[in-house]
Amino acid sequence: MICLGIAALIFNARANSLSELEYLTESYPPYNYQEEGELKGISVDLLRAALARAGEGLPRDNIQLLPWPRAYKMALAGPERVLFSTTRTQLREDSFHWVGPIIETQVVLLARSGSEINIQSIDELSNYSIGAIKDDIGEQLLLSFGVPAKRIKRAHSANSLLKMLNKGRIQLWAYEENVASWNIHNSGLDPSLFESVFTLQESELYYAFSKDTDPELIKKLQLSIDEIKSEFIGDGHNLYEQIISKYR
Structure with a gap:
């Protein structure tokens, strides 16, 4: 009862x-x-x-x-x-x-313009230091593609990752393309400083x-x-x- x-x-x-x-x-x-x-x-x-x-x-x-x-x-x-x-x-x-x-939506990898990063396949991703938000789609995709966890630099906000990319502390940033563009525009940084170099997923x-x-x-x-x-x-x-x- x-x-x-x-x-x-x-x-x-x-x-x-x-x-x-x-x-x-x-x-x-x-x-x-x-x-x-x-x-x-x-x-x-x-x-x-x-x-x-x-x-x-x-x-x-x-x-x-x-x-x-x-x-x-x-x-x-x-x-x-x-x-x-x-x-x-x-x-x-x-x-x-x-x-x-x-x-x-489209999840991409962004790099600093002029970095000459040219990714042809997911097998090459392990060669780079990539920033991602913990538990975000970017991190989950990278791990599912076999990127070693030690190659992923995690943060809790997009602004933190943008700063890391701009200062060269990471080579790539895994994030949704429109959201990344919005954050770059509102950060005061010149959008031409960054470019999308690889698409992780369209969803x-x-x-x-x-x-x-x-x-x-x-x-x-x-x-x-x-x-x-x-x-x-x-x-x-x-x-x-x-x-x-x-x-x-």
Whole structure:
């Protein structure tokens, strides 16, 4: 009887709406970032629009902006957490439920211009010192390609890695191309100082749900996003396209 009572309490404690879930994100502009105390970005705006379409709101206190390594571990542990923007990969596939896609993405290796680094295959990656954020898609891809852990210099932020690359402390930086460009532009450094020299993966960004999340809530958000993408408004575009263009 005691066990049944505890089970009932756990069941009743489950979130009954999307707005009750805990949302975790990082500084990953132009997809999600904070500006003057306000969360912005393609993924943030799409999430808010999708919840509004589903008849729900997104309380400000329900979104936490955290360093990626911490957010990733929290999402894996649950309960009922949503991590975004998350690159969907084979390695991560079974760790989450997925809603999206949010947008296409490309993870690249950046070098200082003039470095004359010319990579023809993944077999050559072990020859370089490469910077990556811990538990980020860049680090996970490098390890999956067989790059020795000792060749990967880890940091907790994109700005730290950008500084390391600029000062020559690493030869390459593994990161999402648009986010890297955004960080370079906002750092005050000349963008021409850096160049993409190799593409690690082309993929898509998603909202990653903890495995214990109610499947009906996952379906609800997916349906709202699908509708936002498919329904056109007066100017011949849809709300999804408007959100994308706002940040380009």
